[in-house]
Amino acid sequence: MVIGQEGKGRKGGPSTSSGEVTTSNSPIEFRLDPASGVPTYLQLVQQVEHALRLGYLKPGDQLPKVRDVVASLAINPNTVSKAYRELETKGLIIGRPGQGTFILATLSPVVLPELDGLRRSLHNWLAKADGVGLDESGIMALVASELRDFYERHRESRDGAAGDDTESVA
Amino acid sequence: MNVIESRGLSKSYGTTKALDDCTLAIPEGHVVALVGPNGAGKSTLLSLAVGLAAPSAGALTVLDSEAPGSPAALDGIAFVAQDTPLYKNLSAADMLHVTRNLNRRFDQASAEARLAEIGIPLKRKAGKLSGGQQAQLALTLALARRPQLLVLDEPVAMLDPIARHDFMATVLTAAVDEGVSVLLSSHVLAELERVADYLVVLSRGRVQVAGEVDDLLAGHRVLTGPVAQVATLAHWPVVHVRHGEVLAHVLARVTADDGVPQGWESHPVGLEELALAYLREPDAAALPGPVRSQDAGARR
Amino acid sequence: MTALPTLTVPLHEKADANLRPLPWRRMAWVTWRQHRIALIGVVAALAAIGAYTWMVGLQIHHNYAVEFACHPAGSDSCLQLTSGFNSAGGFLTNGWILQMVPALIGAFVGAPILAREMETGTFRYAWTQGFGRWRWTLAKLVGLAVAVSAAAGGISVLFSWYYQPYFGADNQTRNLAEMPSLAPSLFDLRGVAFGAWTLAAFAIGALAGAMIRKVVPAIVATLVAYAGLAIATGVWLRGHYVAPLVTRSLNVPNSVWIVTQNWMTKSGQTASQSVLYQVLQGAPTQVDGKEGGGPNLHALVAWQYLVRHGYTEVTRYQPGNRFWEFQWIEGGWLLALSIVLIAATVRLVRRRAV
Numbered sequence: 001m002v003i004g005q006e007g008k009g010r011k012g013g014p015s016t017s018s019g020e021v022t023t024s025n026s027p028i029e030f031r032l033d034p035a036s037g038v039p040t041y042l043q044l045v046q047q048v049e050h051a052l053r054l055g056y057l058k059p060g061d062q063l064p065k066v067r068d069v070v071a072s073l074a075i076n077p078n079t080v081s082k083a084y085r086e087l088e089t090k091g092l093i094i095g096r097p098g099q100g101t102f103i104l105a106t107l108s109p110v111v112l113p114e115l116d117g118l119r120r121s122l123h124n125w126l127a128k129a130d131g132v133g134l135d136e137s138g139i140m141a142l143v144a145s146e147l148r149d150f151y152e153r154h155r156e157s158r159d160g161a162a163g164d165d166t167e168s169v170a
Numbered sequence: 171m172n173v174i175e176s177r178g179l180s181k182s183y184g185t186t187k188a189l190d191d192c193t194l195a196i197p198e199g200h201v202v203a204l205v206g207p208n209g210a211g212k213s214t215l216l217s218l219a220v221g222l223a224a225p226s227a228g229a230l231t232v233l234d235s236e237a238p239g240s241p242a243a244l245d246g247i248a249f250v251a252q253d254t255p256l257y258k259n260l261s262a263a264d265m266l267h268v269t270r271n272l273n274r275r276f277d278q279a280s281a282e283a284r285l286a287e288i289g290i291p292l293k294r295k296a297g298k299l300s301g302g303q304q305a306q307l308a309l310t311l312a313l314a315r316r317p318q319l320l321v322l323d324e325p326v327a328m329l330d331p332i333a334r335h336d337f338m339a340t341v342l343t344a345a346v347d348e349g350v351s352v353l354l355s356s357h358v359l360a361e362l363e364r365v366a367d368y369l370v371v372l373s374r375g376r377v378q379v380a381g382e383v384d385d386l387l388a389g390h391r392v393l394t395g396p397v398a399q400v401a402t403l404a405h406w407p408v409v410h411v412r413h414g415e416v417l418a419h420v421l422a423r424v425t426a427d428d429g430v431p432q433g434w435e436s437h438p439v440g441l442e443e444l445a446l447a448y449l450r451e452p453d454a455a456a457l458p459g460p461v462r463s464q465d466a467g468a469r470r
Numbered sequence: 471m472t473a474l475p476t477l478t479v480p481l482h483e484k485a486d487a488n489l490r491p492l493p494w495r496r497m498a499w500v501t502w503r504q505h506r507i508a509l510i511g512v513v514a515a516l517a518a519i520g521a522y523t524w525m526v527g528l529q530i531h532h533n534y535a536v537e538f539a540c541h542p543a544g545s546d547s548c549l550q551l552t553s554g555f556n557s558a559g560g561f562l563t564n565g566w567i568l569q570m571v572p573a574l575i576g577a578f579v580g581a582p583i584l585a586r587e588m589e590t591g592t593f594r595y596a597w598t599q600g601f602g603r604w605r606w607t608l609a610k611l612v613g614l615a616v617a618v619s620a621a622a623g624g625i626s627v628l629f630s631w632y633y634q635p636y637f638g639a640d641n642q643t644r645n646l647a648e649m650p651s652l653a654p655s656l657f658d659l660r661g662v663a664f665g666a667w668t669l670a671a672f673a674i675g676a677l678a679g680a681m682i683r684k685v686v687p688a689i690v691a692t693l694v695a696y697a698g699l700a701i702a703t704g705v706w707l708r709g710h711y712v713a714p715l716v717t718r719s720l721n722v723p724n725s726v727w728i729v730t731q732n733w734m735t736k737s738g739q740t741a742s743q744s745v746l747y748q749v750l751q752g753a754p755t756q757v758d759g760k761e762g763g764g765p766n767l768h769a770l771v772a773w774q775y776l777v778r779h780g781y782t783e784v785t786r787y788q789p790g791n792r793f794w795e796f797q798w799i800e801g802g803w804l805l806a807l808s809i810v811l812i813a814a815t816v817r818l819v820r821r822r823a824v
Contacts, residue, residue, distance in 0.1 A: 037440070040363070040364055067346045067347060070342045070345075072339070074338040075342065075365065076342065076367050077201075078384075145435075222594060222597060241489045247598070248598070251594035251595065253591065255591045255593075255594050257595075258590075260503065264503055268503065269599065271496040271497070271499055271601075272596075272599035272600060272601040273492075274489075
């Protein structure tokens with residue numbers, strides 16, 4: 001089902017019509033990395049989470065309207081809707097009918113001391129890997145594979161707890 | 171409602187079979203990508219859908235139950251053919267006037283606003299516009315008719331990247347704003363993943379793949395493992411195998427939850443990779459089950 | 471399921487099963503805008519021809535009136551006026567130019583209507599609009615047919631005026647040039663025939679364009695088909711709309727159109743040229759002491775010789791007073807043919823799969 005946004009504002013038209021492209025009243029603007037291999041909707045989700053972490057978005061801020069994202073990125077409206085649904089499932093945003101989509105909560109910030117501790121243990125691990133003879137891409141492959149497995153197990157346990165939440169794409 | 175529904179649709183030109191036994195049920199509210207190599211039958215299928223040609227065999231209905239080319243179908247479907255045909259000696263304003271006269275609904279104000287926004291002067295002859303501007307003009311005319319279904323035949327093939335982006339942005343914005351269903355054909359796969367949420371793959375006149383993009387991507391994985399063990403996957407729903415001396419990639423119709431044999435890795439599939447795999451395997455098909463509106467007994 | 475703001479997009483109400491067709495008058499502007507150059511070209515060309523016809527025609531009418539007013543009839547000055555009238559060229563000697571006008575109109579207005587759409591691919595736009603392809607075709611064809619036929623009909627009034635002096639009842643006695651009003655080179659420039667031939671040429675062009683689908687070949691085909699039809703009509707068909715009158719007299723007036731003229735033997739068979747020639751070998755070359763004499767005199771001698779030897783000249787002809795009867799017959803079947811051709815064109819468009 002294609003979900004439309006209210007307000008057919010003429011802002012956010014194609015980039016050839018004006019030097020600046022503004023996307024509604026949102027603090028952020030989305031970009032796409034077509035070569036990253038990450039699905040489009042996931043890129044949007046990650047960009048919102050990243051913006052939250054860095055403080056570009058605060059609770060109460062409005063996200064760009066679906067229509068405006070579609071107009072500036074030329075992507076399928078369902079993709080944007082799916083990204084916003086995912087963020088809503090995570091409890092990060094809330095949709096207000098007639099008004100737009102707004103940030104609800106913030107990601108728990110990783111406190112600075114914790115960050116330092118993580119950084120140090122990572123450095124030690126990297127030194128060990130390097131000592132064994134693993135090069136940069138070898139390290140990246142290992143990390144990627146473990147990360148994937150970790151999140152799969154993490155998701156399984158979360159799904160097992162919360163019940164399978166299959167979204168039907170209408 | 172299905173914007174396009176066909177059963178056993180075939181079309182022959184003389185002895186050449188352009189379409190062969192195509193069965194489709196394309197739902198409304200989607201941006202549908204029709205892909206396939208040149209000569210696969212994409213233009214033929216679109217011609218049949220908009221009423222420019224008649225089937226040789228089989229049934230085809232549009233907009234739920236209208237016959238293609240009937241007054242209701244002509245009213246509800248706007249078509250932009252390849253090379254965006256316009257009357258070259260008519261100005262943009264003249265083309266608006268002609269299109270307004272020839273149709274029941276026409277939003278003159280929004281069409282003029284749209285042309286002003288893109289920077290197409292109303293007085294300039296259509297033949298003097300650039301390729302991108304001609305495509306945008308043709309699209310503006312089509313959308314101003316407020317159709318239920320917009321059909322585009324290889325709309326961006328001749329456009330430069332910026333024109334291509336602007337064109338698709340216009341199409342997709344219309345899908346959001348006005349709820350227009352979109353059916354576009356393309357032989358360029360790379361950009362479709364961003365744009366399409368329903369995919370139909372045509373090859374040699376036959377439908378190989380038809381389904382929601384999310385479902386298709388969720389329902390396929392690439393399994394990577396040793397070549398020597400490929401034979402053990404024989405009972406798996408394998409679509410296509412690519413391999414070197416030692417390493418093999420097997421595209422199979424399994425989900426992420428289906429598990430993976432020992433020693434193999436499972437990766438998600440992209441849309442382009444999926445379509446290419448099917449195009450390389452003429453006998454493979456990924457078609458939806460037979461649940462359609464008419465099978466529920468509610469056929470008009 | 472989701473609290474995201476949704477616009478219940480009003481999906482268009484299910485279209486009426488019986489949508490009222492769009493009004494025909496909508497095609498008026500469309501037809502004009504697409505074909506205005508052709509139409510303006512036709513009007514301009516006819517205006518130019520009309521201007522020339524008017525200028526030369528005034529001269530001819532003047533000469534005619536002056537000759538009639540001249541007394542005494544046999545004097546040298548009056549004879550000068552007579553030859554002045556007879557020798558004016560203009561469209562009498564070059565009427566074939568006017569014969570081409572309907573063909574050119576039909577080819578250049580009619581043929582491109584469908585051929586250009588098919589050749590440039592714009593039919594993919596035109597035939598997917600709400601108006602519908604066969605109604606679009608019919609509106610254009612009828613609209614343009616009426617326009618060109620009316621224009622042609624209008625100018626043929628001027629042609630009729632131009633040629634009028636050549637049909638005077640007294641012309642023969644006054645040795646003024648006279649043409650039979652049914653003469654093939656003049657008949658279809660006057661009355662309703664000129665308009666009807668233009669209409670037929672247009673209809674031929676439209677069908678040719680629809681069948682051939684390329685502009686230049688369609689134009690050529692139209693010209694060829696029209697020429698064939700026009701020649702066949704003039705040579706064979708027109709002479710027999712009504713059974714020709716027959717006379718055996720040697721004095722056939724200038725005002726009649728001779729359909730066939732043969733010498734027959736006593737037994738009623740046609741005498742061939744070689745037989746006649748042989749018979750004439752015995753004819754005297756002198757009459758009353760005068761050698762030869764005027765060309766007409768010599769011929770009259772030959773004819774009278776043949777008659778004395780039992781041959782009869784049989785002339786089948788159409789008298790001038792049948793002009794309007796023939797006009798309506800010819801106009802009628804041309805109109806019927808045009809309707810059939812236009813209907814065939816619309817049917818072809820309706821059924822064509824592209």
